[in-house]
Amino acid sequence: MIKITLIGSGNVAQHLIKAFAKSELVEIAQVFSRKKETLASLIEFDKIVDDFQDLKEADLYIIAVTDNAISEVSAQLPFNNQLVVHTSGTASIDTLDAKNRKGVFYPLQTFSKNKDVDFSVIPICLEAENTFDFRVLDTVAKSISKAVFPINSEQRKALHVAAVFVNNFTNHLYQIGQEICEANKVPFEILKPLIQETADKINTLNPTEAQTGPAKRNDSTTIEAHLEYLTNENQKNIYKILTQSIQNNGKEL
CATH class of the missing domain: 3.40.50.720 (NAD(P)-binding Rossmann-like Domain)
Structure with missing residues (x-):
């Protein structure tokens, strides 16, 4: 022992x-x-x-x-x-x-x-x-x-940063989604099957292959409608940053 x-x-x-x-x-x-x-x-x-x-x-x-x-x-x-x-x-x-x-x-x-x-x-x-x-x-x-x-220590540091993105930041996005639902008297439970399916996809697809949504398909009409709908500046800024990041994915800077 x-x-x-x-x-x-x-x-x-x-x-x-x-x-x-x-x-x-x-x-x-x-x-x-x-x-x-x-x-x-x-x-x-x-x-x-x-x-x-x-x-x-x-x-x-x-x-x-x-x-x-x-x-x-x-x-x-x-x-x-x-x-x-x-x-x-x-x-x-x-x-x-x-x-x-x-x-x-x-x-x-x-x-x-x-x-x-x-x-x-x-x-x-x-x-x-x-x-x-x-x-x-x-x-x-x-x-x-x-x-x-x-x-090793350097690899672990990189792993921890990656973990913050996939766990802590993702959970914060859940919180924002819940706030939007509650403000409009919509049950947050409706989103839980979508959250589960998104997580399950990682078992069979890499994140790039699994990406969907208006930013991925460059749906500017939907993106502008969402930004116009959002009145909370913090939520709007996060939406803009994530949309731009998705649209820039794979492009050379």
């Missing part, structure tokens, strides 16, 4: 606790949380510590905190030459303190409280400084996921 200590109590840490609890290859030795009660429903209370000095020896320490806290947290760890990784999509491996062996264990998924996920299909991106440590991370990752990838 590989002994793991998790440091953090946010969404990522909580979902990892749930995933590792189902694994037969790893054991959660401890979890660090400044507020023990936050994790009391997920793991035995005696395994939760709120003082770094109480951390026991483990095979792997996973820091699952906000990006701006990674460096400070890793510097406070009271040991040397242990395998310590973070879960960030953007922070470099070098953000971790050099007194320990460094790595990255990045699950590429959006995590929300009270929304369970199937970890077996979540891509986990790994990085380590040497082959032995990578094998440890690979074993741990494959104990909870079927999609494990070696990704």
